[in-house]
Amino acid sequence: MMTKADVTEMIMEKKRAGGTTWAEIANMAGLGEVFVTSACLGMNSLPRDVAEKVATGLGLPQEAAVVLAEYPKKMFDQAVPTDPCIYRLYEIVGVYGETMKELIQEKGGDGIMSAIDFDMQIEKIPNEKGDRIEVTMSGKFLPYRSW
Amino acid sequence: MMTKADVTEMIMEKKRAGGTTWAEIANMAGLGEVFVTSACLGMNSLPRDVAEKVATGLGLPQEAAVVLAEYPKKMFDQAVPTDPCIYRLYEIVGVYGETMKELIQEKGGDGIMSAIDFDMQIEKIPNEKGDRIEVTMSGKFLPYRSW
Amino acid sequence: MMTKADVTEMIMEKKRAGGTTWAEIANMAGLGEVFVTSACLGMNSLPRDVAEKVATGLGLPQEAAVVLAEYPKKMFDQAVPTDPCIYRLYEIVGVYGETMKELIQEKGGDGIMSAIDFDMQIEKIPNEKGDRIEVTMSGKFLPYRSW
Amino acid sequence: MMTKADVTEMIMEKKRAGGTTWAEIANMAGLGEVFVTSACLGMNSLPRDVAEKVATGLGLPQEAAVVLAEYPKKMFDQAVPTDPCIYRLYEIVGVYGETMKELIQEKGGDGIMSAIDFDMQIEKIPNEKGDRIEVTMSGKFLPYRSW
Amino acid sequence: MMTKADVTEMIMEKKRAGGTTWAEIANMAGLGEVFVTSACLGMNSLPRDVAEKVATGLGLPQEAAVVLAEYPKKMFDQAVPTDPCIYRLYEIVGVYGETMKELIQEKGGDGIMSAIDFDMQIEKIPNEKGDRIEVTMSGKFLPYRSW
Amino acid sequence: MMTKADVTEMIMEKKRAGGTTWAEIANMAGLGEVFVTSACLGMNSLPRDVAEKVATGLGLPQEAAVVLAEYPKKMFDQAVPTDPCIYRLYEIVGVYGETMKELIQEKGGDGIMSAIDFDMQIEKIPNEKGDRIEVTMSGKFLPYRSW
Amino acid sequence: MMTKADVTEMIMEKKRAGGTTWAEIANMAGLGEVFVTSACLGMNSLPRDVAEKVATGLGLPQEAAVVLAEYPKKMFDQAVPTDPCIYRLYEIVGVYGETMKELIQEKGGDGIMSAIDFDMQIEKIPNEKGDRIEVTMSGKFLPYRSW
Amino acid sequence: MMTKADVTEMIMEKKRAGGTTWAEIANMAGLGEVFVTSACLGMNSLPRDVAEKVATGLGLPQEAAVVLAEYPKKMFDQAVPTDPCIYRLYEIVGVYGETMKELIQEKGGDGIMSAIDFDMQIEKIPNEKGDRIEVTMSGKFLPYRSW
Amino acid sequence: MMTKADVTEMIMEKKRAGGTTWAEIANMAGLGEVFVTSACLGMNSLPRDVAEKVATGLGLPQEAAVVLAEYPKKMFDQAVPTDPCIYRLYEIVGVYGETMKELIQEKGGDGIMSAIDFDMQIEKIPNEKGDRIEVTMSGKFLPYRSW
Amino acid sequence: MMTKADVTEMIMEKKRAGGTTWAEIANMAGLGEVFVTSACLGMNSLPRDVAEKVATGLGLPQEAAVVLAEYPKKMFDQAVPTDPCIYRLYEIVGVYGETMKELIQEKGGDGIMSAIDFDMQIEKIPNEKGDRIEVTMSGKFLPYRSW
Known part of the structure; x- marks a missing residue:
């Protein structure tokens, strides 16, 4: 079952291969950079139609749009971040x-x-x-x- | 030996008694609200002359100005804050x-x-x-x- | 400087001595039991006039009403409670x-x-x-x- | 060996594919929403006959009903939840x-x-x-x- | 305000001075050793009349009986005990x-x-x-x- | 290399399939329920001959008896258990x-x-x-x- | 009420003032260095007669011997020691x-x-x-x- | 890439199959039991020639000798061990x-x-x-x- | 998708097979030992041209150079290191x-x-x-x- | 009993009052700045004669020299420092x-x-x-x- 983590990895691969920026992905979505990036990292849900624009724009499979639109469980494992x-x-x-x-x-x-x-x-x-x-x-x- | 925590308590007592606001204290200092508040809470050091203005303005003892100008040890005890x-x-x-x-x-x-x-x-x-x-x-x- | 913890202790002493219940204190306040109890335990602030009713009703010093009306810092030390x-x-x-x-x-x-x-x-x-x-x-x- | 986590994933997949709601699954079970959802998430055990109704209703394999009826080990890994x-x-x-x-x-x-x-x-x-x-x-x- | 910890200390002092055993204190109480000991250590509440027997038997002040009968907050600070x-x-x-x-x-x-x-x-x-x-x-x- | 966790899973599968109880397994072993159950869960070692009786009784492979007789490393990951x-x-x-x-x-x-x-x-x-x-x-x- | 920590502090003061060594204290006790030192640090109990020899030898008050003979609660606060x-x-x-x-x-x-x-x-x-x-x-x- | 954990598992398998003891492995190595055992468990590095003797003696692949001779990263995951x-x-x-x-x-x-x-x-x-x-x-x- | 951890493992394998030192890898890079080692361990990013020199020098696939040049997420899992x-x-x-x-x-x-x-x-x-x-x-x- | 923490506070008070620097204190001691500062903060012991020079130079009581020469228990409370x-x-x-x-x-x-x-x-x-x-x-x- 495709997870939000799977979709994030797909997007990172597209970015690496094509040099696409978060600004360009936000543009596909027609929403702000912070919000769209956080949704692509699995921390927010995109409205269904926006999710489809992003999936299409990046050439992701159809199920990815469904996943991007699902409500996330927001997990951050490091109580004190190290980066x-x-x-x-x-x-x-x-x-x-x-x-x-x-x-x-x-x-x-x-x-x-x-x-x-x-x-x-x-x-x-x-x-x-x-x-x-x-x-x-x-x-x-x-x-x-x-x- | 007077500590930054002692000075913070003195300031809070002045605020309770006189209804003084952080905005007014920042005004005495001639610096921004966030910075002055953080210094009064013991998380930053005020330049010596600014510290004297705050101490005088609030009617604190002279040593309080010295303490406000000392370099703080920034401690926050709750790794995950509860408030x-x-x-x-x-x-x-x-x-x-x-x-x-x-x-x-x-x-x-x-x-x-x-x-x-x-x-x-x-x-x-x-x-x-x-x-x-x-x-x-x-x-x-x-x-x-x-x- | 009188703290919320001091006021909580005063109230607990009054309760022990007089057998006053939380229900009766909520009655003095004219607000709900959960809210008034939480404010008396230092986890919420009472509106100033309500605080005065509670302080008067319980025979607390005047400063206690000021403290009950102050905005609390909500601290809970046990991430996993033991009681x-x-x-x-x-x-x-x-x-x-x-x-x-x-x-x-x-x-x-x-x-x-x-x-x-x-x-x-x-x-x-x-x-x-x-x-x-x-x-x-x-x-x-x-x-x-x-x- | 099929685990409760496996069954939860199967149910989530059915929900994604078919748009089934928790309310509908609770209806299949003939029990309350909170209880049935918690059992589907692996945190409670369904009575055996109820488990069969849910498995049949969702088109899950027979073993899934056995698993839904098993007594769970209730694990929550985040002492302080982040979502x-x-x-x-x-x-x-x-x-x-x-x-x-x-x-x-x-x-x-x-x-x-x-x-x-x-x-x-x-x-x-x-x-x-x-x-x-x-x-x-x-x-x-x-x-x-x-x- | 006398706390359960204060009463526990009083009882320990009586035990040290008089060589009284937990068995004897349980006897005064007319209840079991484990229960009475746990109440004396502040982890359970004694019924009011039992508390009075214990306080009298050990020669504690009257307020101690009130405290022994109060409902405890059961705190154990060491998640993993070291003793x-x-x-x-x-x-x-x-x-x-x-x-x-x-x-x-x-x-x-x-x-x-x-x-x-x-x-x-x-x-x-x-x-x-x-x-x-x-x-x-x-x-x-x-x-x-x-x- | 077959581990104690592997053997525990095998036993749980036999129990699910055949409805065998811990009491019956203890009977095969000729030892007490608590001890035998703890050994099957990987927290104790069975004497070699007892291990063989259990393995035979449940129809497990021969290596399982060797594993049941090995001295365990007793690990419990949750310092504070959640179940x-x-x-x-x-x-x-x-x-x-x-x-x-x-x-x-x-x-x-x-x-x-x-x-x-x-x-x-x-x-x-x-x-x-x-x-x-x-x-x-x-x-x-x-x-x-x-x- | 005199605690084991109080007695440890008394002993450390005697050591500082008189240059007494742990070896000498063990000698007074007639027992081994490790055991006697650990008892003086509050981590073991001395037999009553040994405790009296140590208290007398070091010039401690009589109650100190009682305390040295009491059964300790062994607490070590640092799960990972820093020294x-x-x-x-x-x-x-x-x-x-x-x-x-x-x-x-x-x-x-x-x-x-x-x-x-x-x-x-x-x-x-x-x-x-x-x-x-x-x-x-x-x-x-x-x-x-x-x- | 073969890791120290892989080599430890190989050695444990040889021990289970052949009943070889740590004492015998230390003998192959010509070094002490504690040191050789700790190296086989991945917590120390064997000198290269010693590693070869152990690998040969136990019938391990050649790469295992290289791995036994590598400098370990000493990890112990449980700050407080449970065994x-x-x-x-x-x-x-x-x-x-x-x-x-x-x-x-x-x-x-x-x-x-x-x-x-x-x-x-x-x-x-x-x-x-x-x-x-x-x-x-x-x-x-x-x-x-x-x- | 190739990760920094994958590249680190590739480099460690090259080092094991060929006996290459960090000093030699730093030499290929034309930068300092500490910086280059930390980048190879995934804790820093190499400039793109430097990454290519390292990848070529060690005979790594082309994608490895891309990965070495990516900005890392610096994670250190052990709050208190054990090595x-x-x-x-x-x-x-x-x-x-x-x-x-x-x-x-x-x-x-x-x-x-x-x-x-x-x-x-x-x-x-x-x-x-x-x-x-x-x-x-x-x-x-x-x-x-x-x- | 005077502790290392007491002596640190005395030194900090002298520094505040007299504007003495760590460099000057290191000079009194005739040793390096890092070492002397760490000893004044209670994390190292000064040789006895050096301790006397520092105590004299700063006008501290005689016992302070004894304390500065005692072997410290090195405690750092914050596993992850916040300053x-x-x-x-x-x-x-x-x-x-x-x-x-x-x-x-x-x-x-x-x-x-x-x-x-x-x-x-x-x-x-x-x-x-x-x-x-x-x-x-x-x-x-x-x-x-x-x-």
């Missing part, structure tokens, strides 16, 4: 997590930023002292409520 | 970490976004379907190099 | 978690039940084969979305 | 576990809610501010006893 | 756990032995090849049920 | 471990109950309030000694 | 553990070396290529038995 | 580790016993009260030094 | 980590040594008291900054 | 650990670099593209040996 690029993000949460909570709650009251009703953009910003990566996250503010 | 507001940030790294790595590296080559040469802003954006929290991170791109 | 009563709840999530995900998503599409926009009731239901505990949880369905 | 939908349930136990224990014991005396003599229902409740998921659990109250 | 005497018990569960499950379920069907509706005796049995410790546990069989 | 039937046993050690140590040592002096020179019986005891499982463990008392 | 001197011993178990099991069982049959009926000596052996530490352990062979 | 025979060794380090450090350092100054420049013997010593296992370890004393 | 050679390095970080931080920050102000803009050399230095290994690390100093 | 400056060093061990092992063993045969007979220097090297930190480690090569 330096991902660890830096984890470290930011460790170092700034309480700060972020203080400021989110000062601005909105007791509540959280949703990670479900959520989107993100990632850009490289040219800079003469060294280029920078800019990450923009936007999540719905969800207030706790009394009952 | 829902902070966990959601951790979850974003878990779910989107590999996606972020793919896109950072597609845009910049093999490398990482620095968590040291780094800054962050947090805003609440009014929205009729429910207000949103927007987090913007910017970190220098550091390429791996061959040697 | 049998709490472990059984953890076990239910372990045994039925994937089942619950399958059914939530079959009914609502790819998404989750919110633990923030959430409420819960707990009742004892008399039963001649042995009384039963009934727990009812209600959380807003939050769909993942494409972007 | 957001399941994590929220875990978080509820973390945040409200002590509250639930306080109230169960206030209502019934020193004891627990059984996770064995136990049942659960899950419904989606339409709501104009956003649909809600309602989970109802019922477990026998088991008192500790002196001896 | 050799306790580790051997843990090892028995590790080595024989699946065996015990196989036999409990062969004898009773799919179900468990309750650890709540449960009692235990411990005896030393003289034996010329070396004395033996005999532990007898009895727990209600709880069958899983379909619903 | 409810096994977890309850673990919980008993967690809740009553210190109690058991206190009583073993009050009766025998500083020492332990051996888990090596050890045996166990498991019975289902009919009871009108609900059948009970009775577990009897007997281990040699091993005193610590000075040197 | 290099202790880690090397742990590493030897990790690297040679299976080898030791193979040889113990080749020589004695299925069984173990007891850590309870056990003694140990530690000597420094002069050697012109660099002195060596020699550790000799002797434990009773305990065979598994069938039942 | 009772190996756990007892781990327990000895836990219970006596600090004692051993105290005595090594009292005899030699601040330093450690090397686990690299190290050897070990294991013998069974007949004893009428029950045979004993004697383990002798010898490691070079490595002093810390100032610089 | 003695690697553990010593980990221990140095544990023992000297805070020291290194103190000195790096005394020399450069609040900041870190980059592990990305980083290089390392390893040499064996002959010494009549026993040869020494010399490791030299150089990483860019990255100061924290206020914003 | 970014220390984490980078840990990451280097994770990423390059196997590489370092390969090269140490290629240059010296099967063996390790000692962390005991070991020294280290840390320098800041001015560089117009950004200053660099240079760390040089030197440890005795310890070969494994056959026996």
Whole structure:
């Protein structure tokens, strides 16, 4: 039975062979780079029609579109990630997590930023002292409520 | 010996008593909210003159300014944070970490976004379907190099 | 500086001395038992006026009302709880978690039940084969979305 | 030797191919959705005659009915689940576990809610501010006893 | 506020000073040794009248009886115990756990032995090849049920 | 090379096919149920002649008898077991471990109950309030000694 | 209430002040260095008369002798020790553990070396290529038995 | 590519088929039992000529000698071993580790016993009260030094 | 799809068959030993032209060069490494980590040594008291900054 | 009883009050910066006469010199360090650990670099593209040996 991991491997093989970029795959999908990449890595589900566009665009078998549209089980095995690029993000949460909570709650009251009703953009910003990566996250503010 | 934890508690007491906000403390400091809050929570060091402005502004003893200017040991005891507001940030790294790595590296080559040469802003954006929290991170791109 | 743990201990002392029940404290608050109990245990914040009613009703010092109204940092130290009563709840999530995900998503599409926009009731239901505990949880369905 | 994991995969394949829902499989079984789904996922055993109805209804080989009726070893590998939908349930136990224990014991005396003599229902409740998921659990109250 | 740990320490001090045995304390209580010892160690609650007999018998302050009768939070911090005497018990569960499950379920069907509706005796049995410790546990069989 | 896990799987297949019980296999062996079951699950070694009786009785290949007689490496991967039937046993050690140590040592002096020179019986005891499982463990008392 | 940790600290203070060695304390006790040191560190109990000799010899209060004679709870908090001197011993178990099991069982049959009926000596052996530490352990062979 | 694990399995198969003992294999090698066994289990490297003698003596393919001579990566997956025979060794380090450090350092100054420049013997010593296992370890004393 | 692990295995096989050293492979690459070895072990990416030289020099298939040039996911599975050679390095970080931080920050102000803009050399230095290994690390100093 | 942690705190207080640097303290000691700093942080022992020079130079009580000369127990509590400056060093061990092992063993045969007979220097090297930190480690090569 074809799994999301199988489809991710197929896509990685297409990328290696054809030099296709995530930006191009996002273009096929007509959706944002972060969302489409995460779906191709098995961490989100594509709407069925978008899945078909991606499968067709990359020349994947028909079942791959079905799989891309299935709801994923989001598993991350490393509680503390080891890859330096991902660890830096984890470290930011460790170092700034309480700060972020203080400021989110000062601005909105007791509540959280949703990670479900959520989107993100990632850009490289040219800079003469060294280029920078800019990450923009936007999540719905969800207030706790009394009952 | 006065510690950063002692100073954080003093600041929290001032905030409780006087209703002072992080925004007002950042104002005293003349620096950004995220940075000043993280320094008051013991996760960053303030430049000495900034530390004095904060200590004076809040009516803290003189030694508190020295402590705010000392280099912190950044400890976060929970490998997986339990507070829902902070966990959601951790979850974003878990779910989107590999996606972020793919896109950072597609845009910049093999490398990482620095968590040291780094800054962050947090805003609440009014929205009729429910207000949103927007987090913007910017970190220098550091390429791996061959040697 | 008075902490939420201090206030919890004060309330437990009042309960021991006076035999006050959680039901009676919820009554003072005019809110539900689960919510009020969780706030008294330091896991939720009471609206300021409700906090004052509880503090007055139990004969706590004025600062306790301020503390009950502060936004909590929700910490649970045991990733796997050891108390049998709490472990059984953890076990239910372990045994039925994937089942619950399958059914939530079959009914609502790819998404989750919110633990923030959430409420819960707990009742004892008399039963001649042995009384039963009934727990009812209600959380807003939050769909993942494409972007 | 055919395992419960093998049977789960067969059922998932049937669902993908035929669009069968858990509700329809529960219907074949003549039992509740939560119980039947958990048995199909390998976390409970179906009575032998029910297992045969499910195997026949889905067109599975005869041995699958034997396997569905075998007593499972209930393994959950992630002490802290990472899938957001399941994590929220875990978080509820973390945040409200002590509250639930306080109230169960206030209502019934020193004891627990059984996770064995136990049942659960899950419904989606339409709501104009956003649909809600309602989970109802019922477990026998088991008192500790002196001896 | 006097805690169960405080009362345990008082009892240990009485035992050290007076050479009182657990058997004698169980005698004061009129209940079994295992149950009374576990309650004195803070892992079970004594019925109120029994608690008073123990407190009086040992010359403890009146509040100690209240505390002995309170419902405990059962915490065991070492997931894997290190004391050799306790580790051997843990090892028995590790080595024989699946065996015990196989036999409990062969004898009773799919179900468990309750650890709540449960009692235990411990005896030393003289034996010329070396004395033996005999532990007898009895727990209600709880069958899983379909619903 | 045939492993103990291979032999366990063979035995489980015979049990599924022929409805053989552990009691019947223990009968073939002429030894107790707990011991024989644990050896069939790979956690103990059968004496060579007993191993041959079991292999013959179940119709296993000759090498299986050799394997059943080999000394096992006793591995249990879950430090905290998740199956409810096994977890309850673990919980008993967690809740009553210190109690058991206190009583073993009050009766025998500083020492332990051996888990090596050890045996166990498991019975289902009919009871009108609900059948009970009775577990009897007997281990040699091993005193610590000075040197 | 005086604990074993308190007595250990008293002994360490005496050692620091008076330059007393473990060898001298073992001499006072009339028992071996390893055993006496381990008892002074709280990991074994001294016979009552030996405890009195040690307490008198070191000038400790009378209660210290009672405490040295009490049965310890053996706790070691670091599952993996970090001190290099202790880690090397742990590493030897990790690297040679299976080898030791193979040889113990080749020589004695299925069984173990007891850590309870056990003694140990530690000597420094002069050697012109660099002195060596020699550790000799002797434990009773305990065979598994069938039942 | 043939691995050390492959060679270990080959040797175990030869031992099962031919009843060869570790003592006989050590004899083929002309080196000590502990060292040769550990090398056959993949935890040490044999000198090339010794490896050839072992491979020839056991009738292994030529590549096995190459593999036995390769430098191992010493992996032990269980931080806390579960096999009772190996756990007892781990327990000895836990219970006596600090004692051993105290005595090594009292005899030699601040330093450690090397686990690299190290050897070990294991013998069974007949004893009428029950045979004993004697383990002798010898490691070079490595002093810390100032610089 | 050929992975970095596949290529590492190919290289190890070439080394075993041909006796090629890391120094020779570094020579083919025209880069340093540490960097080239780490890339061959899958922990760094080689520039494309360098990867081709290595693949050609070792007689690997063309796809191997593509794989060697891909950006790695740096995974290290053991939080605490067990191999003695690697553990010593980990221990140095544990023992000297805070020291290194103190000195790096005394020399450069609040900041870190980059592990990305980083290089390392390893040499064996002959010494009549026993040869020494010399490791030299150089990483860019990255100061924290206020914003 | 004065502990190494007490002495570390005294030294940190002197540094805060008097602006003394580690370089100056190393000067008082007449030994290297890394070694002296690590001893002041409680991770190494100073020779007695050196300890007295440091205590005198910093104006510490006499007992502090005794404590600085005592052999430490090297404890590092965080298996994975969180401070970014220390984490980078840990990451280097994770990423390059196997590489370092390969090269140490290629240059010296099967063996390790000692962390005991070991020294280290840390320098800041001015560089117009950004200053660099240079760390040089030197440890005795310890070969494994056959026996």
